[in-house]
Amino acid sequence: MPPEERSILPLPPRLLYNWVSLLGAVLAVGSVFAFLLLFTVGLFVPRSNPYLGILLFIVAPGCFFAGLFLILAGVWAQRYKIVSERLQIDLTRARDQKILVGFALGALMFLLATVFGSYQTYQYTESVQFCGTSCHVPMTPEYTAYLRSPHARVACVECHVGAGIGWYVQSKINGLHQLFGVATDTFPRPIATPVKNLRPARETCERCHWPERLIGNIDRTFYHYLSDQTNTPFAVRLLLKVGGGGVNGPPSGIHWHVSRGEKVEYIATDDQRQVIPWVRVTNVATGETTVYRDQNFHDDPAKYTIRTMDCMDCHTRPSHRFLSPNEAVDDAITAGQLDRSVPSVKANVVTALVAPYQTTDEAMQKIAASLRAAYPGLPTVDGVVAVAQQIYRDNFFPEMKTDWRTHPDNIGHKIWPGCFRCHDGDHKTDDGKKTIPADNCNICHIILAQGSGDQLKQLKADGYDFFHIDSTYLDFSCTTCHTGALQK
């Protein structure tokens, strides 16, 4: 090393006079700008985005250190004469003036581009596309189901990211945690529900759905086909007493649980909240409480977390519904995608769908093979295979070990206990005087019509008894036989 260089330690600013170091400096300053901008945006937007944390604490510092590195690399190269020419600017020279102005303008443009680019990136992390597709494997099931849901036009962040400073910090940590999970391939399969840190439902859903408004009855028909040779149609037309939270009268019906006047709390003894042995109803105005307890539960409720019931306790799958094969095949027949005149098409397609497969590719091949074996010589077998494969791709995700079995749907009571977690006749007050209503099927809905063909036109205003295939149905627990696959 030449002596003149050594004599001017520590690092003489002269060593910074090179293009590499200058570019590094611009990059470092740009990243500080981007950091400050994103930080400010994060403080003011109504909702905070978990992935902003990645930009703030990984991307921006990353660029900053890359800038520092360039500065040092330039100094190093200069010092060891890797680049021979030292940058010398002499403002008396016209050429140097031009270069300097050019550089200053370039740097300014770069800063503006950083500001603009980081804001664009931030916007992108808010998009459905980012949430649904950027970490491809883990989000595929939820994204696929979402695209077919009534909320397909509602952005993921609308439901998944909360507002306010508390959520701001929490969601940043969450975003980093998820990034780590994806980078190290340690994310859970399936992604478990209920989501513990989802924003409170009443905040989320009520921005668009006003519970007081949900008044009246909903008329809905459930179309099914039996798993017999002729795929016999069987439909149930229900009038669901959804009710409301009391704008035009007292709170009533199914949405009574979320009315302002009453608070329903419960404890669950399992992670998926499927076993609910203790329920407390509080009248908000008087503070009066009623406690219902499963007759077989003698534990102390204080040992468990008490949860206030909200929309998500019934609407568990508002936008990520994985259909059971039974339902999906029924829907395909109703929609005319599967031909009902193909013998036992219901039973055969359901059977092909539920066999255990390790990957989607394996499923595609084996579903085709099993249906081709079931229908030798049927000219339309290709169509049957295509529909079955599509149902599989829409609802089964072996790579994520996710399908209808892994995520409880609590809205009814046929294949998950749902309403019957509490409305089972066993939840009573300690004096035995009151029971959570379960004594008849008409509390929640009446059966306006059932069967097929002309039977569906004979409406009965006060409801039929449920005529279950070949007998009137009186016992309660549908889940002992109905699993979503073929009935036991």
Ligand code: HEC
């Ligand atoms: C209408 C509100 C809403 C929208 C929009 C929404 N989600 Fe969800 N999401 C939920 C609810 C509610 C749950 C919790 C379900 C439960 O507890 O069973 C959930 C659960 C999840 C889970 C946990 C696993 C599971 O299947 O339960 C993931 C992952 C997820 N959502 C991703 C997404 C992605 C990605 C998008 C956008 C493509 C999105 N969500 C859009 C409401 C929503």
Ligand code: HEC
């Ligand atoms: C950003 C607004 C928005 C948010 C937030 C939102 N929804 Fe919705 N929701 C809608 C719209 C719009 C529809 C009607 C879609 C249609 O009819 O095509 C809808 C429809 C529904 C339906 C009727 C579905 C059907 O089968 O017709 C239910 C149930 C529902 N939402 C529940 C929820 C729940 C539970 C949450 C909270 C997790 C929620 N929504 C959050 C906008 C929203």
Ligand code: HEC
């Ligand atoms: C006790 C269970 C339960 C709770 C709690 C509940 N719902 Fe519902 N909700 C239902 C049922 C059952 C239906 C009827 C539709 C069905 O069966 O899919 C329904 C229907 C709806 C509909 C569709 C109404 C229509 O006109 O199509 C919306 C929207 C809705 N609920 C939103 C909410 C919101 C928002 C909350 C929270 C404030 C909530 N629900 C709480 C059980 C519940």
Ligand code: HEC
């Ligand atoms: C966490 C327990 C719990 C779950 C789950 C639950 N309920 Fe309830 N439900 C109650 C309690 C408690 C009452 C009120 C009992 C009383 O009168 O004090 C009630 C009352 C009702 C009522 C009568 C409301 C009125 O007009 O007085 C209807 C209807 C109802 N529930 C429907 C449903 C439906 C439908 C579901 C499933 C989608 C469901 N419930 C799930 C606890 C529950």
Ligand code: HEC
């Ligand atoms: C606590 C409220 C409640 C009670 C009590 C209740 N149901 Fe239901 N039931 C529901 C709800 C909510 C749905 C709608 C589920 C959905 O939207 O998918 C439903 C759906 C149904 C369906 C249609 C299911 C399908 O997939 O075709 C039938 C049939 C039915 N109930 C029969 C009965 C019978 C029989 C009884 C009495 C033994 C009964 N229910 C008691 C709440 C109730």
Ligand code: HEC
């Ligand atoms: C003892 C067993 C058993 C119980 C309990 C039971 N079912 Fe069924 N259910 C069956 C069988 C078997 C069939 C005929 C299935 C077939 O041919 O595909 C059936 C068919 C049905 C169907 C039409 C076909 C289909 O695939 O959906 C509906 C709807 C239905 N049951 C609803 C209910 C409801 C609601 C309850 C609870 C109130 C209930 N079942 C309880 C055994 C049972």
